[in-house]
Amino acid sequence: MLTYSFENIRSEFLYEHLYHCLREDIQCGKLRSGERLPSKRTFATHLGISTITVEKAYGQLLTEGYIYSRPKRGYYVSDITTRAFPRPRSVRKTVRETEKTPAWFADFTSNQIQADMFPFATWTKVLRDTLADEQSHLMEPVPVWGCLALRQAVSTHLQHFRGMYASPAQIVIGAGTEY
Known part of the structure; x- marks a missing residue:
């Protein structure tokens, strides 16, 4: 069963984090073409998150063509070798305790501004x-x-x-x- 950590995801929504994890695994080949993904309910229970969170992540992947759905059978990984998806970038994040949070002009994450x-x-x-x-x-x-x-x-x-x-x-x- 696929397992992802939801600790320290900061401002990212849970479904976005799950979507990014799954997309990266698909692009890297960890999840292969035709492989069946866990059901929404089972996956949500396993990860300790809401079924709606898994549904939103699967929906985004479905929209972008990374996965496809078979009615009453589940979700499967699409063959992306023939499509021109950008390669995943390996991102190295270094967190220093001495770094201060930047003072932004505006923070649009909450759709509000002073x-x-x-x-x-x-x-x-x-x-x-x-x-x-x-x-x-x-x-x-x-x-x-x-x-x-x-x-x-x-x-x-x-x-x-x-x-x-x-x-x-x-x-x-x-x-x-x-x-």
Whole structure:
């Protein structure tokens, strides 16, 4: 049975930590193509975490193509040798007791920021400039699959930060469930 430690994960969510551990094991070949993963309930009990945590981690791996699901049979490791996933980087973390925590300008981990630290003046100026410069474009109907520039930005982000290769044509951005 797979075992991972959840001690000292700091600000990372449990499901993210489990997702990263599983993804690294898949990329390194520790988990081989076609290998069956433990059921969500069994794995959660073994690790001492919530079933929802395992479900979220499996869901992310499923979305990114690292695993696939067979109805009523479970989850299996995908064959990633034919796909262009980035190689895992060996990360060496050295923690020194003398190091101080850096003073960040803003901490977005909790989706909150101190009002006195937010650059409202800059935000307002950029908003006004955009409204003034893009008046004609702002009133045009948006294609049903979403703004091309935004889809290109999402595609680039997915490639650089998630190792996913999705063209803008494969991405749909909408404002509701109808999409």
